[in-house]
Amino acid sequence: MMKESPSIGTNRTGMDLSPIDKKQLIDATESSIPSMAGDAGEIADVRSEYMEGGARVGSVPPPGKLKGIASEMVDALKGSNPSVLVDKLSERLAFERTGTRLYEALVTKHQMAEPLPGGPTIEELRKIQADELRHFELVRDVILRLGGDPTTVTPAADVIAVTSLGLIQVLADPRTTLLQCLEAILTAELVDNDGWSLLVRLAKATGHPLIATEFESALLVEEEHLAKVRSWVQAGTIGLAGPGPVAKETVTGAVKSAVADVARSVAKSVAKDSTKKKH
Numbered sequence: 001m002m003k004e005s006p007s008i009g010t011n012r013t014g015m016d017l018s019p020i021d022k023k024q025l026i027d028a029t030e031s032s033i034p035s036m037a038g039d040a041g042e043i044a045d046v047r048s049e050y051m052e053g054g055a056r057v058g059s060v061p062p063p064g065k066l067k068g069i070a071s072e073m074v075d076a077l078k079g080s081n082p083s084v085l086v087d088k089l090s091e092r093l094a095f096e097r098t099g100t101r102l103y104e105a106l107v108t109k110h111q112m113a114e115p116l117p118g119g120p121t122i123e124e125l126r127k128i129q130a131d132e133l134r135h136f137e138l139v140r141d142v143i144l145r146l147g148g149d150p151t152t153v154t155p156a157a158d159v160i161a162v163t164s165l166g167l168i169q170v171l172a173d174p175r176t177t178l179l180q181c182l183e184a185i186l187t188a189e190l191v192d193n194d195g196w197s198l199l200v201r202l203a204k205a206t207g208h209p210l211i212a213t214e215f216e217s218a219l220l221v222e223e224e225h226l227a228k229v230r231s232w233v234q235a236g237t238i239g240l241a242g243p244g245p246v247a248k249e250t251v252t253g254a255v256k257s258a259v260a261d262v263a264r265s266v267a268k269s270v271a272k273d274s275t276k277k278k279h
């Protein structure tokens with residue numbers, strides 16, 4: 001069973017561990033001359049030189065092939081650029097796929113970890129994982145409806161995949177704890193929330209109100225994910241900090257406020273559903 005608290009060991013990364021070496025190191029940096037001239041401007045020059053080449057990260061397929069991309073309000077939106085929507089849909093698709101895999105790894109972590117105070121159950125993690133997969137399928141279906149190819153890796157999909165690399169590394173590392181992985185997942189859920197909220201606005205702005213409504217439902221579910229993961233991270237961290245009455249109180253407080261957040265998200269979602277049914 002993997003221990004959740006940070007282990008106390010022979011960490012040699014700090015200078016204070018060796019006062020003599022520390023003094024020598026500081027003396028050396030103060031007395032030595034840099035091996036080459038220049039400052040941060042040099043690296044900026046090299047970067048600029050590469051950028052002048054004009055290379056880009058991939059491309060979006062020509063809109064001509066996207067028959068369904070013609071918006072639900074074509075006349076009002078003449079001149080809009082459909083490649084932006086296609087690019088961002090492809091990005092969300094990539095992220096939801098990664099999210100499903102991140103939660104798969106998180107379940108394994110959970111199985112091997114000791115109980116985390118105020119942490120998730122496996123069932124709760126499986127439920128979120130199923131939501132991520134459903135969201136992946138939703139975006140895939142929308143891309144297909146618009147005449148796109150969901151297997152295309154657009155520039156935004158490529159960039160978000162690179163951005164997510166650190167998260168995958170944290171989740172896949174056998175040494176990381178459940179709590180450390182939940183923190184990585186928190187980063188993912190924060191990005192996911194903003195991603196869906198942007199997609200709702202983008203779908204509306206490009207004349208796809210029906211798609212925007214579908215995305216709004218996904219956003220509500222993502223808000224619930226965020227509230228839950230946030231509560232697990234807060235309660236888990238404070239819980240590990242100590243069994244004192246103050247820590248206990250704080251854990252209870254963190255859980256209570258997170259539960260209130262989740263309840264608010266659920267209430268919003270229910271209210272939205274009942275408004276939909278009335279129409």
Ligand SMILES: [Fe+2]
Nearest residue numbers: 099132135192
């Ligand atoms: Fe998601």
Ligand SMILES: [Fe+2]
Nearest residue numbers: 189192222225
């Ligand atoms: Fe999520």
